[in-house]
Structure formats: structure tokens, C-alpha cells
Amino acid sequence: MSIQFxxxxxxxxxxxxxxxxxxxxxxxxxxxxxxxxFVGSEGGNKYPKDIAVLKKALDLRGLVxxxxxxxxxxxxxxxxxxxxxxxxxxxxxxxxxxRVVGVGECGVTVHGQEETPLFSQSPTLSDEQWLNLAQGxxxxxxxxxxxxxxxxxxxxxxxxxxxxxxxDRLMTMTDPELVYLLFxxxxxxxxxxxxxxxxxxxxxxxxxxxxxxxxxxxxxxxKQGDWSFLQGVKAGLFTVPGDGDLVDxxxxxxxLKSSTYDGWLVIEAEQDPAKADPLEYAQIARRxxxxxxxx
Numbered sequence: 001m002s003i004q005f006x007x008x009x010x011x012x013x014x015x016x017x018x019x020x021x022x023x024x025x026x027x028x029x030x031x032x033x034x035x036x037x038f039v040g041s042e043g044g045n046k047y048p049k050d051i052a053v054l055k056k057a058l059d060l061r062g063l064v065x066x067x068x069x070x071x072x073x074x075x076x077x078x079x080x081x082x083x084x085x086x087x088x089x090x091x092x093x094x095x096x097x098x099r100v101v102g103v104g105e106c107g108v109t110v111h112g113q114e115e116t117p118l119f120s121q122s123p124t125l126s127d128e129q130w131l132n133l134a135q136g137x138x139x140x141x142x143x144x145x146x147x148x149x150x151x152x153x154x155x156x157x158x159x160x161x162x163x164x165x166x167x168d169r170l171m172t173m174t175d176p177e178l179v180y181l182l183f184x185x186x187x188x189x190x191x192x193x194x195x196x197x198x199x200x201x202x203x204x205x206x207x208x209x210x211x212x213x214x215x216x217x218x219x220x221x222x223k224q225g226d227w228s229f230l231q232g233v234k235a236g237l238f239t240v241p242g243d244g245d246l247v248d249x250x251x252x253x254x255x256l257k258s259s260t261y262d263g264w265l266v267i268e269a270e271q272d273p274a275k276a277d278p279l280e281y282a283q284i285a286r287r288x289x290x291x292x293x294x295x
Contacts, residue, residue, distance in 0.1 A: 001261050005289060006040030006066045007033040008268035012278045015045045016112050017230055021273040027057060034061040036282035040264055043068025043093060051095050064097030066264045067208055074136040075107030075129045075160060086140050090147050100208045101144055102182045104154040105133060111158030117226040123160040134173035141178025152182035152208040158229050162191040164198060181205045185247045186212035186238050196251045203259055212269040213244025233270050240269040240281045242288025253292040
């Protein structure tokens with residue numbers, strides 16, 4: 001096991017809900033990540049697009065970009081648009097230090113629609129959409145591999161690929177040498193799955209990890225009320241490891257400690273920074289990881 005620890009800027013400023021932390025600067029975000037003891041950051045929409053400007057800010061704080069979300073639109077058959085944007089994304093993130101690229105399918109997603117109930121309105125992909133998605137991801141995986149990077153697919157609630165059945169189908173349809181898995185404890189838990197069991201099943205294909213927990217009282221309201229994903233985020237659905245209720249951290253950490261996992265472990269818990277101080281929660285998460293892993 002060889003793990004580096006990173007943090008996501010969504011804990012400070014939410015790309016899907018700009019009103020959450022929209023007033024915070026990217027410099028504050030990066031500084032507080034470093035202050036909390038992290039050495040990597042995921043990319044974010046607030047970060048400068050100029051590589052030299054962002055790299056200087058990262059270097060000043062001893063940070064690198066370890067990954068940055070990429071939206072594919074393969075379920076809506078926008079292959080040419082997706083591949084062109086993907087090539088540009090690889091160039092940008094590679095120069096900033098990333099060696100993995102996390103891909104989420106956004107063609108028919110409802111997770112960014114604040115008025116759309118998540119559970120009752122989540123999309124189901126057709127056979128044709130599945131085939132195009134798998135073939136497109138294989139091609140993107142080839143391009144990433146040629147660049148010295150690994151494509152990690154991110155199962156995400158509201159996108160059509162969130163349950164174990166859907167993850168199994170995608171992993172079966174894609175080349176294991178080209179398409180890897182981004183393991184996200186929060187989204188798997190929210191989808192009603194046992195995150196530990198999925199890590200155990202697919203550990204050999206996991207190349208990037210997101211850690212967050214779910215607050216059970218909010219989750220119960222969320223499910224009963226059939227809220228939208230963003231309504232849940234606003235209500236405090238997610239929190240950092242060491243603070244929530246639903247993720248089986250003991251077994252997850254024990255599995256990691258006995259594994260040969262070599263990659264990033266990223267804290268990602270989108271909360272309202274006005275209610276949950278991002279620095280405080282980053283420190284909670286880093287202390288929890290130290291207690292569990294010893295470093």
C-alpha cells in the first residue's frame with residue numbers, strides 16, 4: 001500500500017451549487033488544504049485555467065493536482081465532442097501533476113437538477129447507450145494510457161451508473177487494461193450499496209479513491225422525501241470520514257492496509273462552507289485517516 005492524501009475543492013466551493021462557497025477564493029481553498037496536511041488537490045471550476053498561474057499557486061503550497069472530474073456525454077452519443085474535450089482535459093491535468101482522470105457520465109444525468117427527485121427520476125440507460133458508453137470509455141482509456149494516465153470511471157448517483165448491478169455491467173463491458181474504477185464511498189452508500197463489498201470486489205481495478213460519509217438523519221429525510229441530489233447536499237447529506245454514520249470505515253481501512261493499492265485517497269464531502277468550516281472538516285478527516293492508517 002502506498003497512499004497519498006488529497007482534498008477536493010468542492011468542500012470549499014461547490015461547482016454544481018456556486019452559491020455554496022462562491023465567495024471563497026481558490027487561494028484560500030489551496031492554502032487550507034495544505035494547512036490541514038494534504039499534498040494534493042482535485043481540480044475545480046474556480047481554479048485558473050492558465051496552467052502557469054495555477055501551477056505557481058500549487059507550488060507555493062506544496063500541492064499538485066491529483067485528478068479533475070471530466071464529464072462525458074456518451075449516453076447522448078456526443079462522441080466527437082467528448083473525445084475532443086477529453087484530449088484537452090488530459091493535457092491540462094497532466095501538466096499540473098495528475099496521472100489519473102476521473103470520468104463521470106453526464107449525458108442523461110439528473111444530479112445537477114435541483115428540482116428533480118433523485119431516486120424516482122434517476123435515468124436507466126438503453127442497450128444502445130450502454131454499448132456506446134463502453135466503447136467510448138475504452139477509446140478514452142486508450143488515449144489516457146498513451147499519455148501515461150489512467151481513466152477511472154466514477155459511478156455517481158443520478159447518472160444511470162450508480163448501483164452495483166450497473167457497475168458490474170460497465171466493468172464487464174470495458175477493457176480492464178483501459179478502464180479503471182474510481183471508488184467513492186459516499187455515492188455508493190447513497191445508492192444503497194455496501195461500499196466495502198464493492199471495494200473488496202473491484203480492488204484490483206480501483207486506481208483512485210474518494211472518501212466521504214453520509215449523515216443518517218439527513219439520508220432518512222432525503223429518501224423519505226424523494227429529494228433532489230442538490231437538495232440533499234444543501235441539507236448536509238455528506239460529511240467527511242470521521243464525522244458521519246453510514247460508511248463501514250473499519251473494514252475499508254483494514255482492506256486497504258492489507259492491499260497493494262498505490263494511488264490517491266481524496267477527501268470529498270460537499271457541504272455548505274457557511275455551516276461546516278472547510279478547514280475544520282479537512283482537519284477532522286486528516287486526523288481520522290492518521291488514526292486509521294498511522295500516517
